[in-house]
Amino acid sequence: MTDARDLKRLGEALRRGDPAVYAQIVDHFGPGILHYLFTCVGHRETAEDLLQDTMLAVVRHGRRLKHPERLRAWLFRIARHTALNWQRRRRRHPDMAASSLEEELPQGHVTINRARDRTQRHDLRRILEQALASLPSAEREVLTLRHFEQLSSAEVAQVLRVRIGTVHSRTHRGLKKLRRHLQAQGHSLENLL
Amino acid sequence: MRCSRCQRLLSPLREGLLPPRTAQAVSSHLSQCGACREVAESERSVVETLEGLSPPPLEASLRGALVRRMIREAPESRSRVERAPLWPRLAWAVAPVLLVALVVGSLWGGLLNRQPAEVAIVNVVFGEVEHRGSANASWRPIQPGDVLPAGVQVMSRSNGMAILEMEGGSTVSLAPESTLSIVDRGRMSTDRGRVVIRSVRPLRVLTPAGDLHVPRGSGRLALDIGEEQDVSVSVTGYSVAWAPNAYEALSLDHGLVASLDPRSARVTPITWDVREWGWLHTLELARARQMIRETHPSLLPALSPER
Numbered sequence: 001m002t003d004a005r006d007l008k009r010l011g012e013a014l015r016r017g018d019p020a021v022y023a024q025i026v027d028h029f030g031p032g033i034l035h036y037l038f039t040c041v042g043h044r045e046t047a048e049d050l051l052q053d054t055m056l057a058v059v060r061h062g063r064r065l066k067h068p069e070r071l072r073a074w075l076f077r078i079a080r081h082t083a084l085n086w087q088r089r090r091r092r093h094p095d096m097a098a099s100s101l102e103e104e105l106p107q108g109h110v111t112i113n114r115a116r117d118r119t120q121r122h123d124l125r126r127i128l129e130q131a132l133a134s135l136p137s138a139e140r141e142v143l144t145l146r147h148f149e150q151l152s153s154a155e156v157a158q159v160l161r162v163r164i165g166t167v168h169s170r171t172h173r174g175l176k177k178l179r180r181h182l183q184a185q186g187h188s189l190e191n192l193l
Numbered sequence: 194m195r196c197s198r199c200q201r202l203l204s205p206l207r208e209g210l211l212p213p214r215t216a217q218a219v220s221s222h223l224s225q226c227g228a229c230r231e232v233a234e235s236e237r238s239v240v241e242t243l244e245g246l247s248p249p250p251l252e253a254s255l256r257g258a259l260v261r262r263m264i265r266e267a268p269e270s271r272s273r274v275e276r277a278p279l280w281p282r283l284a285w286a287v288a289p290v291l292l293v294a295l296v297v298g299s300l301w302g303g304l305l306n307r308q309p310a311e312v313a314i315v316n317v318v319f320g321e322v323e324h325r326g327s328a329n330a331s332w333r334p335i336q337p338g339d340v341l342p343a344g345v346q347v348m349s350r351s352n353g354m355a356i357l358e359m360e361g362g363s364t365v366s367l368a369p370e371s372t373l374s375i376v377d378r379g380r381m382s383t384d385r386g387r388v389v390i391r392s393v394r395p396l397r398v399l400t401p402a403g404d405l406h407v408p409r410g411s412g413r414l415a416l417d418i419g420e421e422q423d424v425s426v427s428v429t430g431y432s433v434a435w436a437p438n439a440y441e442a443l444s445l446d447h448g449l450v451a452s453l454d455p456r457s458a459r460v461t462p463i464t465w466d467v468r469e470w471g472w473l474h475t476l477e478l479a480r481a482r483q484m485i486r487e488t489h490p491s492l493l494p495a496l497s498p499e500r
Contacts, residue, residue, distance in 0.1 A: 017267065019263070019337070020336040020337050022267070023260045023337040024337075026251065026256055026259050026263070027251075027256070031250055032248055035248040051255075059263045059267055060266065128246065147240055150244060152208065153204070153208055164210075168205050172200060172201050175239055176232075179235050179236070179239060
């Protein structure tokens with residue numbers, strides 16, 4: 001759902017406390033939030049638990065949504081807070097554990113729409129996910145939100161509570177490192193695609 | 194413009210966020226600088242590849258659990274709980290009346306054993322569904338989040354079939370005394386319907402001919418649908434079940450409830466067995482119907498009772 005009017009309509013319904021909107025929110029944003037949480041914590045089951053915590057927080061705080069048109073950024077911000085709280089509770093290092101990501105990634109979590117066959121999809125997914133997992137958390141988070149979940153730079157800035165210029169610089173650094181990582185691994189995107 | 198600045202501005206350039214003059218300067222630099230052009234092209238490839246990766250939909254069980262929890266935690270539900278302290282003051286006044294009503298009700302047919310009086314709709318999976326509180330009330334569409342009280346009538350409008358996910362984990366489950374329409378009202382004037390119900394416990398079934406009681410372990414029920422007759426079947430508690438591992442198609446066209454196995458091409462009347470109630474494979478159901486239409490069109494007429 002990218003239409004600003006649809007987002008605003010959903011946000012307004014949520015603010016009114018209309019329960020009819022919950023299924024729509026889960027359908028439209030659940031998969032993306034789950035993927036984002038997965039990249040934050042590196043464990044599928046934990047990400048599902050945190051998705052539930054996120055959605056319950058959405059229900060509890062829905063009436064406080066000030067800008068319905070910013071619903072998507074608001075949802076991801078809640079997801080991010082939920083993940084950070086979990087990390088604090090676990091007293092883990094704020095940087096994410098790339099090894100655990102790599103362990104789970106080959107099991108398949110993300111599907112690709114454009115690749116030509118299943119093997120190609122699997123390879124491309126695995127390679128890109130592992131390349132992303134090698135990035136520092138700040139840059140991985142920006143790339144995940146910006147390009148996996150396709151939030152705008154302004155929305156990413158709202159989620160992370162940073163300036164939009166910071167989003168751009170992190171995007172630039174992240175893409176640069178991603179490119180280098182792929183090249184170091186002997187991959188080129190032209191071959192992957 | 195220096196190369197480092199140009200490359201930093203590639204991301205806002207792709208998003209169209211740069212002022213026209215800056216965008217022009219970046220474009221101009223890119224047209225002259227092969228290294229930056231290569232970086233821009235490479236970044237564009239990475240970005241397009243990342244954006245081509247999309248997460249799959251949530252698993253049905255996870256999705257259902259999430260929506261149910263959200264509906265249960267909705268502010269309206271909580272406010273209902275918050276009003277609970279009023280009850281102690283009223284309890285003493287209404288207790289004698291309730292006691293009499295419960296005793297009389299139990300004598301009139303197992304009122305004490307009935308299911309909770311209302312149930313929330315988690316999702317309308319299939320069909321266009323409407324409901325009304327009484328025979329004289331107007332029909333209203335059902336939306337996810339609606340809470341249906343006991344006694345409400347539910348009617349499918351689209352093709353005689355409706356699948357609802359209900360709070361509590363059931364599919365197409367209805368509150369006690371509610372009514373599920375199994376035949377499209379517009380198509381039943383000359384059709385005949387048949388429903389087979391098998392139960393491990395006694396069921397009360399409401400039919401146009403009156404209330405029927407289906408005893409434990411048997412209970413085949415045949416309905417003859419006459420002209421202009423509103424055909425509806427309601428089972429005490431939950432209404433429709435589906436064997437979770439069976440890849441079957443359910444057709445309610447022309448009033449016949451039947452299962453069709455596309456592999457063996459066998460058509461049999463559906464038997465609802467409450468022991469097999471579980472999550473309906475909703476997508477499987479829709480896909481099976483579509484698949485039968487595409488791959489076994491010759492079998493479709495077999496679902497019609499006229500054949």
